[in-house]
Amino acid sequence: xxxxxxxxAEVAEAEAAxxxxxxxxxxxxxxxxxAGIAATLGLWAFLIVVxxxxxxxxxxxxxxxxxxxxxxxxLFTNLVPTAIQAIVGFLIGNAAAIVIATxxxxxxxxxxxxxxxxxxxxTIPVVAKAPILVLLLGNGxxxxxxxxxxxxxxxxxxxxxxxxxxxxxxAMELMRVLSASEREIxxxxxxxxxxxxxxxxxxxxxxxxxIGSIVxxxxxxxxxxxxxxxxxxxxxxxxxxxxxxxxxxxxxxxxFAVIVAIERLVVRWQPPSPV
Amino acid sequence: MSAAVECRGVTVRFxxxxxxxxxxxxxxxxxxxxxxxxxxxPSGCGKSTLLRVVADLVAPSAGDVSVFGMSPxxxxxARMLGFVFQDAALLPxxxxxxxxxxxxxxxxxRALPSGAPTPRELLKLVGLExxxxxxxxxxxxxxxxxxxxxxxxxxxxxxxxxxxxFGALDEIxxxxxxxxxxxxxxETGTTILFVTHSVYEAIYLGEQVLVLAANPGRNAALVNVDxxxxxxxxxxxxxxxxxxxxxxxxxxxxxx
Numbered sequence: 001x002x003x004x005x006x007x008x009a010e011v012a013e014a015e016a017a018x019x020x021x022x023x024x025x026x027x028x029x030x031x032x033x034x035a036g037i038a039a040t041l042g043l044w045a046f047l048i049v050v051x052x053x054x055x056x057x058x059x060x061x062x063x064x065x066x067x068x069x070x071x072x073x074x075l076f077t078n079l080v081p082t083a084i085q086a087i088v089g090f091l092i093g094n095a096a097a098i099v100i101a102t103x104x105x106x107x108x109x110x111x112x113x114x115x116x117x118x119x120x121x122x123t124i125p126v127v128a129k130a131p132i133l134v135l136l137l138g139n140g141x142x143x144x145x146x147x148x149x150x151x152x153x154x155x156x157x158x159x160x161x162x163x164x165x166x167x168x169x170x171a172m173e174l175m176r177v178l179s180a181s182e183r184e185i186x187x188x189x190x191x192x193x194x195x196x197x198x199x200x201x202x203x204x205x206x207x208x209x210x211i212g213s214i215v216x217x218x219x220x221x222x223x224x225x226x227x228x229x230x231x232x233x234x235x236x237x238x239x240x241x242x243x244x245x246x247x248x249x250x251x252x253x254x255x256f257a258v259i260v261a262i263e264r265l266v267v268r269w270q271p272p273s274p275v
Numbered sequence: 276m277s278a279a280v281e282c283r284g285v286t287v288r289f290x291x292x293x294x295x296x297x298x299x300x301x302x303x304x305x306x307x308x309x310x311x312x313x314x315x316x317p318s319g320c321g322k323s324t325l326l327r328v329v330a331d332l333v334a335p336s337a338g339d340v341s342v343f344g345m346s347p348x349x350x351x352x353a354r355m356l357g358f359v360f361q362d363a364a365l366l367p368x369x370x371x372x373x374x375x376x377x378x379x380x381x382x383x384x385r386a387l388p389s390g391a392p393t394p395r396e397l398l399k400l401v402g403l404e405x406x407x408x409x410x411x412x413x414x415x416x417x418x419x420x421x422x423x424x425x426x427x428x429x430x431x432x433x434x435x436x437x438x439x440x441f442g443a444l445d446e447i448x449x450x451x452x453x454x455x456x457x458x459x460x461x462e463t464g465t466t467i468l469f470v471t472h473s474v475y476e477a478i479y480l481g482e483q484v485l486v487l488a489a490n491p492g493r494n495a496a497l498v499n500v501d502x503x504x505x506x507x508x509x510x511x512x513x514x515x516x517x518x519x520x521x522x523x524x525x526x527x528x529x530x531x
Contacts, residue, residue: 173358178382179351179354179381185381188366188380268368269369
């Protein structure tokens with residue numbers, strides 16, 4: 001009896017130790033990034049003061065924080081068009097990539113004929129695509145949406161084709177034994193199989209779509225985060241420039257987080273990842 | 276009894292850029308209805324290919340194949356075949372129960388024949404009651420293979436094709452599944468074609484063992500397993516079993 005009791009106590013002790021170790025890990029994960037960010041901000045403020053950097057070259061973090069609060073209205077008004085273009089571009093670019101990947105997988109000829117074209121278009125740098133699209137689509141939101149869409153398109157296409165094709169060969173044979181149609185194979189097997197691949201592309205696309213939208217605004221635009229960046233640079237308003245960049249990045253992070261949340265809802269069958 | 280599967284002069288060639296492989300040459304095979312035939316041979320002897328010819332997954336370059344008097348394609352269309360793969364080939368986003376139900380959803384949404392066991396009953400039959408809502412990654416290798424056997428049994432196929440289904444499992448699990456497969460075979464009366472490279476498994480399970488030789492795959496020997504219908508694992512130590520083992524080892528040895 002005492003032996004069983006001893007073992008019970010040992011197990012309880014081991015569990016308690018494991019639990020507190022876990023708890024420490026959780027806090028480490030929360031505190032270390034926060035400490036890292038705080039240290040970077042501190043170093044930044046320190047260098048600005050010690051090196052006597054003039055405020056039109058680089059602002060102190062306090063000046064940036066003040067601007068964020070004081071100019072919040074202007075910043076937010078300019079974020080709205082940038083965000084709309086990024087989201088619409090994201091939706092169009094990825095939807096097109098998914099549709100074209102589906103066609104490529106089912107009609108190999110189209111892939112062989114058009115994949116080189118896609119690669120060629122992808123090699124054009126964004127800054128070169130922007131003026132071309134402004135000429136084609138005018139000065140409104142359209143060219144910015146087009147740039148955001150184009151920038152999302154390629155990674156999603158490549159990942160989606162891989163996801164649709166890399167099905168377990170035995171699962172494919174199973175479908176054939178069951179006399180499944182191409183359509184059934186697509187919906188029951190390929191599409192589900194591609195979801196993890198799709199989401200890794202969407203996570204990249206969430207941040208690049210915002211970049212595309214901003215770069216589009218550099219050329220002949222009066223509103224948006226991109227326009228604000230150009231304006232504050234010309235005005236030597238470094239605090240405003242930094243505040244604008246921070247607002248743009250914050251939106252990117254938020255967009256990314258939304259995609260991650262959707263991924264968790266949709267791709268639930270994978271074993272809990274170690275990260 | 277009538278023949279469930281009959282193959283005559285089956286030859287399969289795979290042509291690639293580098294060389295042409297003759298996987299099977301002039302192979303003959305027959306299984307009577309309700310029989311249990313083990314296909315035994317070294318790797319590369321084409322035993323999996325022969326199974327795939329019967330399942331209409333590989334088209335033979337020459338020869339005749341009939342499954343219950345039909346072409347393999349017609350038998351497949353009529354859902355007379357169940358196939359169990361080496362890796363359970365479960366869809367990872369489906370639970371055990373949903374995996375077993377898959378055959379009802381594809382191939383034109385077929386209803387379960389009346390009187391046939393339901394997916395839940397089949398999971399119970401393979402000993403997985405209570406695991407219906409688990410995902411494949413939550414199951415052990417042996418349990419995954421049980422799910423895939425339940426899936427293959429859905430709709431009461433007349434022929435079960437098994438491609439080294441226990442090859443990746445540990446010996447203890449393998450022994451247990453061998454016992455259960457024998458029991459399943461006796462309970463369901465399904466004809467079984469079982470590919471393996473284990474001499475013991477081939478004898479323990481089969482009523483007959485067809486030995487194939489490699490390079491190219493061809494018939495080497497057909498051995499009747501003269502053991503009682505109801506078998507247990509201890510039977511593997513009996514003199515009769517051991518004499519069949521040595522007989523098969525001879526046949527395998529001659530194939531090199």
